[in-house]
Amino acid sequence: MSTTIATTEKLVGKSIRRREDPRLITGTATYVDDLKLPGMHHACILRSPHAAAKIRSLDISAAQSHPGVVAVFTGPDVAGVGPVPCGASLPGLRVPHHAILATDRVYYVGHAVAVVVATDRYVAADAIDLIEVDYEPTAAVADPEKALEPGAPAVHPEWPDNVSFTYHQEGGEPDKAFAEAEVVVKQRITSQRLVPMPMETRGCVAEYHTAEKSLTLWSSTQIPHLLRTLVGQMLGLSENRVRVITPEVGGGFGCKLNVYAEEALAGFVAMKIGKPVKWIESRRENFLCTIHGRGHVDYYEIAARRDGTVLGLRLKLIQDLGAYQQLLTPAIPTLSVLMMPGLYKFRNISADIIGVFTNCVPTDAYRGAGRPEATHGVERMMDLLAAELNMDPAEIRLKNFIGNDEFPYATATGLSYDSGDYAAPLKKALDMVNYHALREDQRKAREQGRLMGIGISTYGEICAFGPSPATPAGGWESATVKIDPSGKVTVLTGASPHGQGEETTFAQIAADELGVSIDDVIVFHGDTAIVQYGIGTFGSRGTAVGGAALFFALKDLKAKIKKFGEMMLESDDITFSGGVCTCNKTGNTVSLAQIAGMSYRAMRLPVNEEPGMQATRFWEPPNFAFPFGAHIVVTEIDRETGHVEVSRYVAVDDCGNIINPLLVAGQVHGGVAQGLGQSLWEQAVYDDTGQLITGELMDYAVPKATSMPWIETGHTVTPSPVNPLGVKGVGEAGTIGCSPAVVNSVVDALSPLGVRHIDMPMTPEKVWKILQGERI
Amino acid sequence: MKIGGSYELALPPARAYTVLQDPSILARCMPGCDHLNRIGETAEGHVAYEMKMKMAISSVQGLFAGTVKLADPNEPTSFRLIVEGSGKVGFMKGEGVLTFVANGTGTDVRYEGEVNVGGVIAGVGQRLLDVTAKHIIKKFFGKVAAAIGEME
Numbered sequence: 001m002s003t004t005i006a007t008t009e010k011l012v013g014k015s016i017r018r019r020e021d022p023r024l025i026t027g028t029a030t031y032v033d034d035l036k037l038p039g040m041h042h043a044c045i046l047r048s049p050h051a052a053a054k055i056r057s058l059d060i061s062a063a064q065s066h067p068g069v070v071a072v073f074t075g076p077d078v079a080g081v082g083p084v085p086c087g088a089s090l091p092g093l094r095v096p097h098h099a100i101l102a103t104d105r106v107y108y109v110g111h112a113v114a115v116v117v118a119t120d121r122y123v124a125a126d127a128i129d130l131i132e133v134d135y136e137p138t139a140a141v142a143d144p145e146k147a148l149e150p151g152a153p154a155v156h157p158e159w160p161d162n163v164s165f166t167y168h169q170e171g172g173e174p175d176k177a178f179a180e181a182e183v184v185v186k187q188r189i190t191s192q193r194l195v196p197m198p199m200e201t202r203g204c205v206a207e208y209h210t211a212e213k214s215l216t217l218w219s220s221t222q223i224p225h226l227l228r229t230l231v232g233q234m235l236g237l238s239e240n241r242v243r244v245i246t247p248e249v250g251g252g253f254g255c256k257l258n259v260y261a262e263e264a265l266a267g268f269v270a271m272k273i274g275k276p277v278k279w280i281e282s283r284r285e286n287f288l289c290t291i292h293g294r295g296h297v298d299y300y301e302i303a304a305r306r307d308g309t310v311l312g313l314r315l316k317l318i319q320d321l322g323a324y325q326q327l328l329t330p331a332i333p334t335l336s337v338l339m340m341p342g343l344y345k346f347r348n349i350s351a352d353i354i355g356v357f358t359n360c361v362p363t364d365a366y367r368g369a370g371r372p373e374a375t376h377g378v379e380r381m382m383d384l385l386a387a388e389l390n391m392d393p394a395e396i397r398l399k400n401f402i403g404n405d406e407f408p409y410a411t412a413t414g415l416s417y418d419s420g421d422y423a424a425p426l427k428k429a430l431d432m433v434n435y436h437a438l439r440e441d442q443r444k445a446r447e448q449g450r451l452m453g454i455g456i457s458t459y460g461e462i463c464a465f466g467p468s469p470a471t472p473a474g475g476w477e478s479a480t481v482k483i484d485p486s487g488k489v490t491v492l493t494g495a496s497p498h499g500q501g502e503e504t505t506f507a508q509i510a511a512d513e514l515g516v517s518i519d520d521v522i523v524f525h526g527d528t529a530i531v532q533y534g535i536g537t538f539g540s541r542g543t544a545v546g547g548a549a550l551f552f553a554l555k556d557l558k559a560k561i562k563k564f565g566e567m568m569l570e571s572d573d574i575t576f577s578g579g580v581c582t583c584n585k586t587g588n589t590v591s592l593a594q595i596a597g598m599s600y601r602a603m604r605l606p607v608n609e610e611p612g613m614q615a616t617r618f619w620e621p622p623n624f625a626f627p628f629g630a631h632i633v634v635t636e637i638d639r640e641t642g643h644v645e646v647s648r649y650v651a652v653d654d655c656g657n658i659i660n661p662l663l664v665a666g667q668v669h670g671g672v673a674q675g676l677g678q679s680l681w682e683q684a685v686y687d688d689t690g691q692l693i694t695g696e697l698m699d700y701a702v703p704k705a706t707s708m709p710w711i712e713t714g715h716t717v718t719p720s721p722v723n724p725l726g727v728k729g730v731g732e733a734g735t736i737g738c739s740p741a742v743v744n745s746v747v748d749a750l751s752p753l754g755v756r757h758i759d760m761p762m763t764p765e766k767v768w769k770i771l772q773g774e775r776i
Numbered sequence: 777m778k779i780g781g782s783y784e785l786a787l788p789p790a791r792a793y794t795v796l797q798d799p800s801i802l803a804r805c806m807p808g809c810d811h812l813n814r815i816g817e818t819a820e821g822h823v824a825y826e827m828k829m830k831m832a833i834s835s836v837q838g839l840f841a842g843t844v845k846l847a848d849p850n851e852p853t854s855f856r857l858i859v860e861g862s863g864k865v866g867f868m869k870g871e872g873v874l875t876f877v878a879n880g881t882g883t884d885v886r887y888e889g890e891v892n893v894g895g896v897i898a899g900v901g902q903r904l905l906d907v908t909a910k911h912i913i914k915k916f917f918g919k920v921a922a923a924i925g926e927m928e
Contacts, residue, residue: 049866049895109894129864284899687902689892695899698834 011508011518015662019504019518029248032203032220037276040205041070043269044124045262045279046114046131047288048106051140051359051690052153055104055113055133062130063116068123071273072131073265074114075103081268082234084261084324087472088331093165096156096357098324100234100261100268106135107155107323108359109692110288112261117269117277140359140690144320145297147356155323155357164321164355165330169337171412172348177312181303185384190759191296191373191739193320193684194677195287195694196366197702200250202290203280204263206270214241215267222252223536224496226473227259228528234264235271246526249498253674254365255290256498257538258327262289287695292684293366295320296333296373302381303348308389308396312348315340315377319355322362328369329362330355331472335370335462338413342378343422343460343628344400349412359690365538367674368732371461372739379457379740380757383747387756393456393744394430398423401458408623415462417626418728424716425652426458426630432650432714433632446752451637455745456630459737463729464544464625464722476620477541478534479550481510481557483613485600487579487593489514489521494534495546496526500731501666502542505659506550509725513554514561515579516592532616540627540729543659548723549619556615563606564595625720627728629653631672631737633745642768644680644746646709651737653713656720656728664730668713671734677703678735679742683761701761779872779909780888783917787924789876790852792883795924796874797846797855799825805919807912808832812844822847822858829861831868833893833901833908838865852876857889866895885917 023029060072084098102113114131118124139153146152147162154160178184204219215237221227221244228244235242249256262279269277281290296319303312319333337351386396401422402409409417438454445452468475478494491510493502507521514521525531537546558576565574565581573584580589595613598604602611634648651668658664681701685694694700719726739760746762747755755770785792795801803812808830815826822845829840842861849855859870872889891909893901901908 049862049898051894109899284896287899687898689894691892691894691898691902693898693902695896695902698900699903 010512012512012659014508014660016504016508016518016660017662018501019507020501031200031248031250032205032218033280035205035218035247035278037205037207040276040278041117041119041273042121042124043115043117043266043277043279044121044128045112046116046128047285048102048109048111048113050106050135050137051109051142052155053106053135053137055102055106056136057134058114059132060114062132063127066123066127066130068120069116069118069127071117071269072114073101073269073272075099075101078265078268081264085230085259085327086325086329087327088325088329090165090167090330090334093330094159095325100265108361109690110285110361112265112289115265115269117273142358142360142686142688142690144295144318144356144358147358148318148354155359159357162357164325164357167334167353169351169413170349171414172312174312174314174348174350177348178301178303178314181311182306183385183388184301184303185381185388186299186301187381187384187757189298189300189377189380189757191294191298191376192678192760193295193363194293194366194682195684195700196253196255196290196293198251198253198255201281201283201286202256202260202262203278204266205276205278206266207276208270208274210274212241214243215270216243216245217263217267218245218247219263220249220256221246222249222256222496222498222538224526224528225494225533226536227263230259231264231267235267243529246496252498253367254293254369254538257365257536258291283697284695287700288692289361291326291362291364292322293363294373294678295363296336298373298377300377300381302385304385306389308385308391308399310344310346310385310400313340313346313378313381315351317351317353319353320358320360320363321355322358322360324362326362326364328472329364332363332365332370336374338415339371339374339460339462340378341411341413342375343402343458344378345402347412360686367671368735369539371732372675372736375457375459375461375736376740376743379459380743383744384756387751394426394435397426397456397458416623417460418623418720418722419718420626420628421654421716421718422458422628425628425654426456428714428716429630429632429650429652432652432712433634433648438634451639451749453635453637453745453747453749455633455635455741455743455748457737457740457744458628458630459733460626460628461732461736462624463540463627463732464621465539465541466624467621474535475545476535476618477545477549478532478616478618479546479553480532480614480616481550481553483557483592483596485597487520487591487596489516491521491523491550492531493523493525493546493550494531495537495542496534497537497542500537500542501660501663502546505543505663506547508659509547509550510554513551513558514592515577540731542731543725544625544720544723544727544729545619545621547659547725547727548621549617551724552619553615553617556617557613560609560613560615561592561595563609564599565590567604567606568595568598621722623722625656625722625728627653627655627730627733629733629737631741633741635742635745635749637746637749637767639771642764642766642771644762644767646676646742648712649709650712650714651734652715653730653733653737654716654718654728655730655733656718657726658715658717659725659727665713667730668734669711671732672711672738673703673708675735675738676707676742679739679760679762681761681763777891777905777909779891779913781913782884782886784879784882784884785917785921785924786882788881789878789883792885793852793876795920796885801920801923802844805916805923807915810839818845820847827861833897834904836865836897836901838863840868866893866897868893868897887913
């Protein structure tokens with residue numbers, strides 16, 4: 001077997017098609033629900049139809065005696081299982097005990113009450129209906145602002161004010177800035193609850209090996225190693241006896257960056273019945289029981305001089321937490337505060353977060369996780385300020401950007417922006433739309449009575465999570481590179497991906513560094529028994545942290561390869577390039593396969609070198625990375641129907657160096673789709689009694705392919721100094737840049753009617769009502 | 777969800793009042809009603825019936841078991857109707873006041889109240905709840921009118 005000798009042509013920077021796709025588009029990929037284990041049973045979960053109720057009694061006898069049912073478990077049965085963990089901490093944070101099954105009370109519609117285990121999934125689902133629960137409904141509250149009113153129903157009776165935490169952050173002298181400001185603009189801005197909606201719902205299979213006292217848990221998760229640690233703790237199993245495997249994951253968007261009751265419940269059931277058990281979340285359950293995103297009510301105030309120079313920003317942020325703290329629930333709004341200055345020289349900042357319990361499913365990370373809300377806020381405020389001062393929205397932004405010579409830039413919120421040229425993407429986007437001509441088109445359109453809008457947003461985001469001291473778990477990432485005796489390369493990454501294409505991009509990096517063909521590299525992830533401990537994929541960290549760990553593992557391995565090359569070529573003057581070591585004096589060569597073979601055969605070894613060809617690195621980033629960009633959206637509104645047509649969408653992103661432009665474009669497209677979803681259509685609506693009334697895809701408008709405009713993408717490249725690849729991260733950029741650009745555009749379109757702000761989603765119904773002169 | 781409306785019956789108010797409290801009429805005319813058995817009077821003095829009824833809304837249908845209560849009798853002007861039921865697809869609760877106003881030889885039966893649903897039926901059926909409720913009420917009064925026609 002020979003190693004393909006690759007050319008020295010670099011793969012990094014090339015649009016290589018995703019190596020994951022053949023199995024995905026031919027239906028040969030294995031998702032959790034594809035698993036079939038011998039003797040496997042199926043679990044279905046009974047869920048509360050009430051948002052708040054006491055459980056008076058529960059009768060499971062009919063379900064237990066139903067043919068095919070093996071076991072039914074309720075709250076008291078799982079009392080020995082540890083609570084669903086909250087990994088975030090804040091001073092004075094109230095964390096309710098989150099048992100994996102409700103016992104005496106239910107706190108939201110969908111709260112798990114009992115689990116039925118049967119030989120067949122349909123039998124389990126039927127038997128669920130045989131459980132009699134006598135609920136005593138109590139008053140519920142679903143709106144975070146109403147939950148703060150005196151006399152509101154208490155979500156958790158022990159905390160009648162419904163406040164889980166308050167958090168204050170301040171930088172500079174905000175009071176002075178506001179006192180001295182020539183103009184202050186205020187606005188209430190909401191960011192509605194959203195359902196993350198991965199195409200693959202959650203699900204898990206648990207198998208307990210009784211003799212070995214070990215549990216294998218297959219789960220559709222973004223964090224296999226953290227899940228292993230935390231589920232092991234919940235179930236009282238030692239961590240080395242828990243193996244978590246993430247097969248193909250059909251989308252996560254943050255909602256699978258979590259530890260859920262069902263994952264521990266499946267483990268518990270498998271241990272009790274001694275058989276493997278599968279639980280697959282239905283789409284309706286996904287609406288009710290998987291975390292939601294966003295859920296902000298923000299009160300902003302911006303202070304400025306009349307020339308448009310910004311002075312200060314104040315924020316009161318009411319975060320709808322839902323009924324419980326999931327893994328990162330309370331940490332998400334703190335990210336909004338960190339990023340509230342955006343790309344501007346706000347030296348004076350004041351923010352107050354109130355985390356509020358409601359009788360709803362918990363909120364947590366959803367694509368962007370706190371940063372879309374922050375960018376939406378500051379970018380809306382910049383437009384409101386521009387309108388107040390009668391300035392052009394592009395001009396006011398260019399006036400206030402942090403300058404290129406100010407990096408690293410210490411923000412008023414305590415961050416250090418790594419590198420940037422903030423005007424560059426905006427100027428490029430303005431060129432791409434031919435801004436001045438476009439404003440002229442708009443003027444003519446208005447003369448014709450058409451409602452045309454141009455919206456600009458510029459965003460900065462915090463990515464590459466992150467330095468460990470600043471993250472709830474570790475912020476490092478790990479990589480192992482193994483070269484087989486035949487010279488073939490295996491990469492193990494701890495940054496378990498779920499659609500980001502790391503099997504492609506990481507192979508590009510490894511192939512380049514080792515000078516081998518990409519076909520000789522495989523990238524493996526998502527099995528805690530095989531892959532060294534890792535953190536996971538979220539917060540646009542896969543490449544910036546996981547890729548950097550890989551880079552350093554490759555660096556170590558190249559040093560070892562060179563030592564073997566020197567020994568085999570009997571020279572200390574050699575070059576390793578293109579997959580071969582060449583003696584610079586004689587021109588003699590040894591291939592990577594020969595070197596790898598020698599390292600395992602080990603007839604001779606270089607001084608101080610061990611046999612084998614493998615390197616592992618755990619890399620700790622010194623800082624976050626801060627990508628940025630500018631999105632410009634042109635809309636036209638149908639006066640008769642209120643329909644918002646996005647006629648142009650231009651996204652110019654600076655995510656540092658680009659490993660694979662095709663995948664970066666894919667991330668931007670997907671991010672923009674979800675941003676448009678929030679801007680125009682999507683909203684998770686609870687009624688006053690805490691019923692989720694958008695509980696299916698007939699009522700919850702996820703964008704479809706036909707809803708999407710053509711997206712024109714562009715890039716500027718400002719490498720990050722934080723990691724050796726110079727990458728910044730792009731997984732969430734599209735979502736973060738999108739919503740303010742769309743809202744700014746629609747507000748611009750409607751500004752001749754006196755409209756100055758609209759909250760999302762800007763559905764046809766809402767826009768139509770505005771056109772009819774109704775106040776929204 | 778608030779509901780309200782009126783329906784004209786070809787009976788004087790006193791008769792209309794009695795007819796709409798007659799369990800055999802209610803059982804026949806409530807759409808999807810499987811049975812309605814008098815279970816006596818509640819502690820508050822409400823006349824209570826146990827009922828089973830089938831209901832379909834959007835893609836969801838199911839059998840609801842619960843109670844029908846007649847309260848606050850103010851013959852022949854008004855009474856309060858309370859319907860509660862739960863089943864595999866969730867729960868429903870409706871409460872409203874029926875008012876009887878003479879209109880020529882007939883009666884305007886006015887109703888005003890609130891309907892709440894929960895569980896699956898709320899999650900997937902909310903969009904159609906309004907029209908379904910209106911449809912059910914219309915059908916109910918239509919059947920009552922037909923029953924009156926048969927009786928008279």
